[in-house]
Amino acid sequence: LAAILSNITLMKLNLILFIVLMFLIIAFNSFTSSQIDRRITLTSVDTTKSYLTLYGQYVYNREKCFNCHSLNQTKDPKIISLDGLANKYPKSWHYWHLVDPTIVVVNSKMPSFSILSYKIFNKDSIDKIIHEISLEEWDKELAESKLINAELNSNGIEVKENSEIIALISYLDNIQESEELKLIRIKQHEETLIQNKLDDSLWARSEFLINQSINEKHSSKKGQQVFSINCTACHGRQGEGGVGPNLTDNYWLHGSSNENIANTIINGVPDKGMIGWRYELTPNEVGYLVSFLKSIKGTNPPNAKMPQGIIE
Ligand code: HEC
Numbered sequence: 001l002a003a004i005l006s007n008i009t010l011m012k013l014n015l016i017l018f019i020v021l022m023f024l025i026i027a028f029n030s031f032t033s034s035q036i037d038r039r040i041t042l043t044s045v046d047t048t049k050s051y052l053t054l055y056g057q058y059v060y061n062r063e064k065c066f067n068c069h070s071l072n073q074t075k076d077p078k079i080i081s082l083d084g085l086a087n088k089y090p091k092s093w094h095y096w097h098l099v100d101p102t103i104v105v106v107n108s109k110m111p112s113f114s115i116l117s118y119k120i121f122n123k124d125s126i127d128k129i130i131h132e133i134s135l136e137e138w139d140k141e142l143a144e145s146k147l148i149n150a151e152l153n154s155n156g157i158e159v160k161e162n163s164e165i166i167a168l169i170s171y172l173d174n175i176q177e178s179e180e181l182k183l184i185r186i187k188q189h190e191e192t193l194i195q196n197k198l199d200d201s202l203w204a205r206s207e208f209l210i211n212q213s214i215n216e217k218h219s220s221k222k223g224q225q226v227f228s229i230n231c232t233a234c235h236g237r238q239g240e241g242g243v244g245p246n247l248t249d250n251y252w253l254h255g256s257s258n259e260n261i262a263n264t265i266i267n268g269v270p271d272k273g274m275i276g277w278r279y280e281l282t283p284n285e286v287g288y289l290v291s292f293l294k295s296i297k298g299t300n301p302p303n304a305k306m307p308q309g310i311i312e
């Protein structure tokens, strides 16, 4: 009997031990996860950032934006990097993107965070989440937030000046580029410089190629294709004009010789709104375009724009 009894108490003891162990595991888990949560906000107290921006960073973490985003360069295709986001978009873009991403990005898969325009922060929230701030510091935060609000207002957006969405926008618009991105951008810049040099030397030798393709068989037909891809937005489908001048009449701003036309296309008229096409097109394509423009001369398409320039 004694053996049976002691067996039962042993079983009870085991049960109690088991329960205690489970309790410890749960307690330890919640302890560590609260540690992690606190670390997210604490390590973020970066003295170069304003409290408004820091609060925005807190909102970013609280809303778990990091589930889909990183602040550095990333190799994970499911993660969209926000590295160097500062000044990429106007503040109103961020507002609409957070309220309803599909307004500014076609078919965006990002969820809406419109709730953040109703959530309010005050001095108390900053005291609790970052650390206690003085009334002057709070006034400074409010002034900064008013400034962003005014910018949103001027774009027809009505939102409370101490809404969390404003703090978040402040944070997003302050995400500087990482060292890695800095290097990447320097490299890209150097590469485009080299590419531009290559293109320049190509154009220096291009006169022959351009003339050759102007006279090639079917060149105006090929030119029409190049024109419809690159030029119709400003010069109209049939060259009748729009933002840019009518290209079918006898009036020219920059000359009507083959060489004049080729030069206008290659160098553009940047301060009047036409880019130079030297980095977009090949000498052959420019030749085809010249040939096409000659072929539409005098076609008198409907809706032709008033003549510009001098008759030639
Ligand atoms: C479920 C995944 C998901 C979550 C969560 C998410 N995003 Fe996004 N985000 C996306 C996707 C997908 C895109 C790319 C399409 C787009 O621009 O809408 C994107 C794009 C962005 C962009 C534009 C980046 C650029 O360079 O064009 C910003 C800014 C942004 N998100 C901010 C946020 C913020 C702030 C949060 C948290 C409040 C957040 N996102 C939460 C999926 C997400």
Ligand code: HEC
Binding pocket: 227, 230, 231, 232, 233, 234, 235, 243, 244, 245, 247, 251, 252, 253, 254, 255, 261, 264, 265, 269, 272, 273, 274, 275, 277, 289, 308, 309
């Ligand atoms: C973004 C708008 C835009 C695009 C795209 C554009 N152009 Fe232009 N283009 C203009 C404007 C504006 C002018 C007038 C410049 C001026 O006022 O001096 C112009 C002028 C010209 C001229 C000179 C006309 C003249 O009267 O001397 C030619 C030729 C020309 N464009 C050809 C082209 C070709 C070919 C393409 C496509 C490869 C093209 N443009 C694409 C806006 C554009």
